[in-house]
Amino acid sequence: MAGRLEGKVAIVTGAGSGIGCASAELFAAEGAEVVCADISGDEEKTAAAIGAAAVALHVDVSVEAEVEGMVAMAQDRFGGLDILLNNAGIGGPKRLVTEQTEEAFDLVLGVNLKGVFFGMKHGIPVMLRTGGGSVINTASAAGLVGWRKNALYGASKGGVIQMTKAVALDYADQGVRVNAVCPGMTWTGLVPDAEQHPEPPADAVMPHQPMKRWGLSSELAAAALFLASDESSFVTGVALPVDGGYVC
Numbered sequence: 001m002a003g004r005l006e007g008k009v010a011i012v013t014g015a016g017s018g019i020g021c022a023s024a025e026l027f028a029a030e031g032a033e034v035v036c037a038d039i040s041g042d043e044e045k046t047a048a049a050i051g052a053a054a055v056a057l058h059v060d061v062s063v064e065a066e067v068e069g070m071v072a073m074a075q076d077r078f079g080g081l082d083i084l085l086n087n088a089g090i091g092g093p094k095r096l097v098t099e100q101t102e103e104a105f106d107l108v109l110g111v112n113l114k115g116v117f118f119g120m121k122h123g124i125p126v127m128l129r130t131g132g133g134s135v136i137n138t139a140s141a142a143g144l145v146g147w148r149k150n151a152l153y154g155a156s157k158g159g160v161i162q163m164t165k166a167v168a169l170d171y172a173d174q175g176v177r178v179n180a181v182c183p184g185m186t187w188t189g190l191v192p193d194a195e196q197h198p199e200p201p202a203d204a205v206m207p208h209q210p211m212k213r214w215g216l217s218s219e220l221a222a223a224a225l226f227l228a229s230d231e232s233s234f235v236t237g238v239a240l241p242v243d244g245g246y247v248c
């Protein structure tokens with residue numbers, strides 16, 4: 001049976017770990033050719049695990065020229081761009097707003113918001129030339145509700161959601177769909193304990209979560225696959241919570 005992304009070309013940023021790694025692997029398993037982009041160097045492991053259908057690219061998404069180069073690589077290597085998962089992100093320092101610095105603001109907004117802007121700015125024109133495509137931006141439940149000591153992160157993710165909606169409207173009648181996924185607490189490299197424990201420990205219950213557990217990268221990848229594939233062909237401009245009911 002043909003995969004759900006057969007013949008598609010995808011870029012996944014933040015593909016070196018967590019949600020991005022799981023998404024790149026799932027996209028490839030569903031038939032896509034994937035540019036695995038990250039700043040960490042771990043994108044090479046993800047691409048190697050996928051094999052011939054993937055290429056690794058060292059990219060800082062907060063630098064416009066590097067994002068432009070990333071899109072050019074997808075075209076040169078695989079002949080176009082159908083799916084862009086703007087997923088790279090950082091948590092930034094968790095402090096009261098009075099204790100935050102301009103440097104932290106520029107860093108968090110630079111990666112989480114400007115990186116998504118650059119991805120869409122350079123990716124969408126290629127999609128338009130080749131018959132359309134699907135953009136998925138990884139926002140956060142923290143873009144939908146407030147999280148304590150997360151003013152900068154919340155601002156960046158709220159910005160991603162509003163940018164997603166505006167851009168979705170701009171291209172809705174031109175074959176480019178633009179959606180966001182809003183993860184709740186997900187067991188990835190963003191979680192301090194995750195390096196020691198690749199899976200959430202049995203005692204890592206989350207009493208304030210309606211499902212009382214962590215989300216998994218695979219569950220976020222499944223949502224990204226839905227939005228990337230033609231199964232969501234009438235869906236644009238949504239910010240989909242994948243959060244065990246957290247923002248209900």
Ligand code: NAI
Pocket residue numbers: 013014015016017018019020037038039040042059060061062087088089090091111138139140141142182183184185186187188189190191
């Ligand atoms: P992760 O830390 O495992 O993966 C993030 C990846 O982004 C890393 O591989 C990192 O090297 C890469 N990255 C960071 N800065 C970059 C840059 N300037 N250029 C290119 N790549 C860069 O974390 P996770 O959880 O997989 O994060 C993926 C997305 O999900 C992020 O946007 C994050 O904000 C979002 N998210 C995660 C949640 C969680 O609980 N894990 C909750 C809500 C949102």
